[in-house]
Amino acid sequence: MIMSIIRGKNVKGAKSAVVFAVCALLLGCDNASSVESKFENYLERLANVQQKDTVKVVTPTPEYPRKRELFQQPSRQTVGLVDALQLSKCHLMELVAERNTVLGKVQDQFRSLEYEVALLGGLKSCLATSELGVELNEDLQRIYSIKWQELPLHISNTLYSSDSLYANAFSTNWYTKETNQGLYSLKKVLQQLSSLHAHYDKGQLPEEFDILSFQEEIEKYDQLGRISHSLQSATLYLQASTQQLKQHDSIVFCGKNRDTTKYRRLKNVFQKYYIGEIQPYLADLNSAYHTLSPHIDILYSVKLDNQYHHPVQSAYNEYKQVTINHAQYWMSLFQRCGDQVGQSG
Template sequence: MRLHSLSLTLVCLLLSACTSDEATSLVERYASRTANAIEIDFDLALRPNSALYTQLPPRRERLAEVPEIRQGLLDLLDLRACDLMQLVSERNTSLGRVAGPSQRLIYELKILPRLQQCVVQLETDPERAELRGELLDFVQIKQSGFAALVFNATYNTDEMEQHFSFGAAPLQPNQIGYLTPLLEPFQRLLTVAELSKQESWPTPEFTDDLESSFEALYRADFGARWISSMALLTQTLEQTSAAIERRLEGRPICFNKRQNAKSKILWNVFMKFYVGELQPYIAQVEREGRQWSQLHMQILDSLETETVNKVYPLISTQKDSIIWGRYIRARDRHTAAWQNQLDQCGLRPGAANKS
């Protein structure tokens, strides 16, 4: 009987370990210890991400407008001299007609440079001046819509949308390098986005491997987990700041900045649970989050489309942005609250005597 009970206990422990959320446990422990140290009764009231942030608009509202080209126009042009018939025929297959955004992007990366080369090639053939003019018009239309096509292929797909979803578990403490697998895919997308500012360019060497970059985005969930981490930290910092500020409004822990037993407890909590546990997690989320946001901003800054404004507020690191802005305000308020509380007892990080 005792063996059966022990087995059940072990199973429960294993299950709880598998489903534990170390990040949430960390902030709850920090808030609880701080509440005890400042003698203010409060519990973290963590709300879902949707209560803090505005989600991405629906895909139909984010779609960038790609200039329409008369159906079959390319088929009417005699491109045999430029050896483009095979590439054009690929688009006309049943598979080509139902290709997803990533496949369409890959096709454009291949066809546009070839068309530009064809325009140059026809310059020396007076008999094909009319063909060259028609082809040049076609290329210019394609180029004018390339930025919109890149934006749609990048931000209006399942692969990227899931990184802006709400409800994922937060990043866990010491889970370093979670963003690393996405660095190369983002660098490729940035290279493609920057092409939209150039008049002519060669097909990137990685074009045939671009599908693997979208697959890497699909298999990862860094963005969604980072959003949850920011929501977790923002609420923790806001609510803990409010509790410390309430304490500062009441009877001081230290009279005339003279340290006592309560100030020693306060200092120990600050060093062990804030400096020792919460700050490293804050640094981790900030460091990878800034890298994540910078990657997006570089891509969006390269794409001159109005719809970038539908995404930008969620990744911008500016103080007025949706996620970073509220977090920065909470972080700065929290720092000031702790500084004021410690100063009340003559305590500041770096001071020689804390006893």
Template sequence: MPYRQLLVVILVFTFLALIGCEDNSAEDSLKTYNERLANVLDVSPSQAPDTDIPQLAKTRELALPIEDIRIGLLDAYELRKCGLFQLIAERNSVLGKVQDKTHRFRYELLFMDGLENCLETLPQDADILVDIKQLHQLKQQQLPIYLWNMLTTGEEWRKQFRIYRRAFTLGNFPGSVENQEAMRYLLAIHTALMNGETVPPKQAERLLVFQQQIHTHRYFGQLVYSIARSRDWLNSSTRLLESNESRIICGTNRNQQKAIYLSNVFHRFFASDIQPYFAELDSQYRQIQISLQVLLQPPSAVSTKFAPYYQSYIAGELHSSFREAIINHVKFWQRTFKRCQIKLGVQIE
């Protein structure tokens, strides 16, 4: 192999290695915390835990069928009188026929608003009025399905929910603001649809803005993986401490050096860095769960395929186990500090 080609190969592999070795400060902190506890206890640290959690079902398992509605050419032309013909023409253009799920849902919202306008402006004796009323009723039933399909099978939105197996770093949660805002917006859309209300065109157009804002992130899938990974590491550390509790000597006129060292590890790693990270994960999850419990309530047609994901991440089973892991860990320290008469919140040098 020529020298220049060899050099290029070396550089490429070096670059890939650097990417693979990129620090993940949350994972590193949890691992280091466990190692320091083990070092003080004079035992082996825990093995890195396996985090096996439910995945999002495949697109074909979540997509709901929607009846295709066709309007005759003469009827469509009649809709020119109430301003709906142009929108239909755009939908039937070459570009309109290859719309992504977000653009299609936007079109359906605009179309529904146009139907409302036709019902209000066309003469009451117009021949097409009966068909418009029937179309309006059918579209009202279909809109929640279009929203479901957009969220679970549209690429930009689905990417947010697929599990991304890399925990957030300490103090850095990319996509949190964009996703929280997008889900609150979609919740407002969903609420309007359930109440039989029409979404104004300006509101419908905002769909494209939110799609653009979220498309570079994998927020929710990364959030729940971060929670799961934190839970598993914390449970490992709690088991490490509890199984070696007899090694922590305390009492009057006894050498409490090991307990003091452990207290310093607690303050240096858990209280200073890890606990604030856990608090932020908890806060962000609780905020977005409110919207997702409504938006991702599975229709009966896909409930079986979607149930493991929904129960774990949306209904809150994972979050509950995460909070339980924190409580169990803190209880160990409270018990130990009380037994060793070490005041909680004070680091002993």
């Protein structure tokens, strides 16, 4: 299509359109890389004013667990062919038959979870009838009991070892509001899984359960990973910036008959770079986290070793404390110098 446009009459205009389209595609990457440069620039400006070496920021290489370490194998319960035919009375024959096809046996975690929920709902309705033989009733009671006990395991597998959520969970890219595609779908999936788990705790099943409609989009993007990476990286830069300020606080003078040059220049850095650039980004990052936070607890309700739990919640808690510590330094400096926080001039 691009070549056909270029062969047209307005070649110059077509080339410009192509260049613009490519730039638009790359814009997300440029915005993401510029986020880190804002933190780096802020730290360097502080060091320049102090005329001291910049505190080094060491970003560790992330180590992500493998999916097979996160997967928990459920048991496999079967029903004989003759008994399965009796399930047609409960409208379960089609569901079970589909599951037993070649494709059904290798279906992904999203479809598998929807199947388990549908099967439990069907079994519950089936057992409530009086149309089953005694032996089949006992078999189905046993299968229902096992399936019910294993439902949290299927929730865990969907959260941690499904291709879609595993792809979404880990990233080395910064979050930006320009690259937040899939955030709403991720929220809806976590919300659905949270609701399912809450119903399970009450011994119930939800009337509606749908996560398949959001699967494709969340697999395309890495919002949970981006948010976690950004929280962790912002934490490192803010820790370094606070250390930079505290380490050389004694050379910043203020008051009458003192050389207040460093204080005034630090104050300008605070206004221009922290208030002007860092804080707006942190506001966007906070907004992204809080979009998901009402449903994030579902990530920690699963029976996995703590070492495998997703880092987003602990990353936010640490980030929140570090931002408070950083703000407290500036408050103490302004108070020491008789200024209101952030007052220009």
